[in-house]
Amino acid sequence: QVQLQESGPGLVKPSGTLSLTCAVSGGSISSSNWWSWIRQPPGKGLEWIGEIYHSGSTNYNPSLKSRVTISVDKSKNQFSLKLSSVTAADTAVYYCARSEATHDAFDIWGQGTMVTVSS
Amino acid sequence: SSELTQDPAVSVALGQTVRITCQGDSLRSYYASWYQQKPGQAPVLVIYGKNNRPSGIPDRFSGSSSGNTASLTITGAQAEDEADYYCNSRDSSGNHLLYVFGTGTKVTVL
Numbered sequence: 001q002v003q004l005q006e007s008g009p010g011l012v013k014p015s016g017t018l019s020l021t022c023a024v025s026g027g028s029i030s031s032s033n034w035w036s037w038i039r040q041p042p043g044k045g046l047e048w049i050g051e052i053y054h055s056g057s058t059n060y061n062p063s064l065k066s067r068v069t070i071s072v073d074k075s076k077n078q079f080s081l082k083l084s085s086v087t088a089a090d091t092a093v094y095y096c097a098r099s100e101a102t103h104d105a106f107d108i109w110g111q112g113t114m115v116t117v118s119s
Numbered sequence: 120s121s122e123l124t125q126d127p128a129v130s131v132a133l134g135q136t137v138r139i140t141c142q143g144d145s146l147r148s149y150y151a152s153w154y155q156q157k158p159g160q161a162p163v164l165v166i167y168g169k170n171n172r173p174s175g176i177p178d179r180f181s182g183s184s185s186g187n188t189a190s191l192t193i194t195g196a197q198a199e200d201e202a203d204y205y206c207n208s209r210d211s212s213g214n215h216l217l218y219v220f221g222t223g224t225k226v227t228v229l
Binding site for chain 1: 149152161171173205208209212216218220221222223
């Protein structure tokens with residue numbers, strides 16, 4: 001059974017870069033799936049950040065595209081998120097999730113990791 | 120970019136039926152998926168595609184779609200169904216694919 005686990009700093013300074021990694025276990029990141037990052041500010045709704053395929057193909061939320069980079073490391077079976085020039089508005093729980101190419105739904109989620117942007 | 124609009128909150132009596140709707144232009148081209156989120160937990164997929172339930176999701180959850188509106192129906196709501204529910208779908212911007220989430224609906228079981 002595939003499981004996802006987010007990791008990374010819980011506190012990032014304003015104007016800095018948020019960096020998170022999602023480790024995939026119980027399956028291969030090279031399977032026919034897309035791998036996404038999704039975030040949820042405290043008390044608010046879900047926002048899709050972007051996705052990557054094992055080939056390295058990416059799609060990003062247009063509202064965040066200028067600040068986001070998602071990469072994949074097949075040797076470590078993980079993918080990563082970098083979000084630059086962060087502000088307090090980027091404070092959120094960050095989730096990684098899998099979507100199967102056949103149905104486009106997020107069927108597996110990580111537990112989420114809280115990232116706070118503060119000096 | 121596209122938006123998916125949901126009613127902020129609905130309530131349902133225990134054992135009764137509740138329908139949650141999701142409206143947006145992307146739904147004319149793509150199926151909606153539905154997620155249940157309880158406080159402090161990650162979302163859980165409950166409906167995807169035309170009307171498919173992942174393994175372990177009770178059959179009281181069902182989905183439907185017409186035009187630009189998708190619906191999630193809970194038939195015989197249980198206390199444990201009290202949660203936030205989000206729809207989402209694919210969308211396209213130029214030649215790029217993306218995802219969009221609905222605004223969320225808080226379901227209260229009375």
